[in-house]
Amino acid sequence: MTSVEPERPRPLLASASHRWVRLLPWGLAFVLCVALLPTTIQVLTVDYGLNAGVASLLAVAQSAPLLLAVTRPLLAWYVVFAADVAGALALLSAEYGERQEWPFPPMQIVGYIGLCLALGLRESRRTLVLVWLATAGANVGLLYVAPDRVNDRSILLMILGGVTLLITGVLRERHEVQRRLTEQETISEAERGRRTLLEERARIARELHDVVAHHMSVITVQADTAEYRLAELPPEVRGEFTSIAATARESLGEMRRLLGVLRSEETHGEVAPQPDLAQIGQLVAATERAGGPVEFTPCDADVPEAVGLSAYRIVQEALANVVRHAPGAATRVSLSLSDGGDRLAVLVVNGPPPELPAAPLEQSGTGHGLVGMRERVRLVDGTFDAGPLPDGGFRVAADLPLNGKDPG
Secondary structure: OOOOOOOOOOOOOOOOOOHHHHHHHHHHHHHHHHHHHHHHHHHHHHHOOOOHHHHHHHHHHHHOHHHHOOOOHHHHHHHHHHHHHHHHHHHHHOOOOOOOOOOOOHHHHHHHHHHHHHHHHHOOHHHHHHHHHHHHHHHHHHHHHOHHHOOOOOOHHHHHHHHHHHHHHHHHHHHHHHHHHHHHHHHHHHHHHHHHHHHHHHHHHHHHHHHHHHHHHHHHHHHHHHHHHOOOOOHHHHHHHHHHHHHHHHHHHHHHHHHHHHHHOOOOOOOOOOOOHHHHHHHHHHHHHOOOOEEEEOOOOOOOHHHHHHHHHHHHHHHHHHHHHOOOOOEEEEEEEOOOOOEEEEEEEEOOOOOOOOOOOOOOOOOHHHHHHHHHHHHOOOEEEEEEOOOOOEEEEEEEEOOOOOOO
16 A cells, blocks of 8 residues: 655744735744743743753754744744743743743743734634633643742733734634635636636527428428429439438537537537528528428517517528418418517417428437527517417517617
């Protein structure tokens, strides 16, 4: 088995964007260590009269771990805390004046406050509370051991340590909350972008269905009915038309499968310049060429681009359904403005399919067509109605406001 190397702890402020901020903890720890080490030895030996060897050992144990605090502040605290308590006990055997601080001299207080800064920037709230309780407990316990040495400054370490832990802990938690909010906003922005992409992909899928299905359906019906509409076709021409119809049907099936992929996979596409009311006549002419009589009532009004596109796609899908499900049926396409001129009415009605040797192109649909028409009408804040007629025909009606909302 291969052993997993433990992850090295990150230094304090390692995630800061500026290099000087990342180096600040190292610089502060180095300055404190270099300043406090000789000062502690000097003060403990000269002012407190402690043995030089003991003073040197205590100075190293109380100052050197400050460098470790940059990466492992809690481990450094264990060493410094034990050294500070040991130093306070060692000073009980020393002879010094009443003006000297006990149980913790000023050098120890300065180093301990620096250590509390590191703890507050790294450790959890629970750990900080336990650290302060240990500090307070040790402070009170030492004062109980030597009550004759107590003065007004004996609890200074407990107070300053608690304030430092509180302030740095609050600042760290506030920074953590802000970081998480920033991450959440980034995730939300990415989700919004993904949702926009999915909506655009669905729109492209509808465009693909409207365009390709219509034209392929017309090709298939024309090829299927050519031998009945055109007299005296040579056998090889009939075979060619049969091959064209089979290929078109296969292409329609592939297109249906492609629609499913386009709606789910991360693909990109662009749409061509969008048609409007002026191009609806071309749809009618193509449907008539497929063998179905169409009565067309055009409308030359100047309508918003979104309304014109929606009307074109509705008529296109409705005529494609006629070609697919009722080839040869008489159809009526009507575009008209309301009396007030503020709404466009789109009506496509076909009768029952005539009895032709060619079977309908599709016996059932995928449902994309009607869903797409409803969606387009909804996007411009209009109304839509579609359904079969008693005589076997089908009716599609849409009412589009000219001042509706823009789907883009």
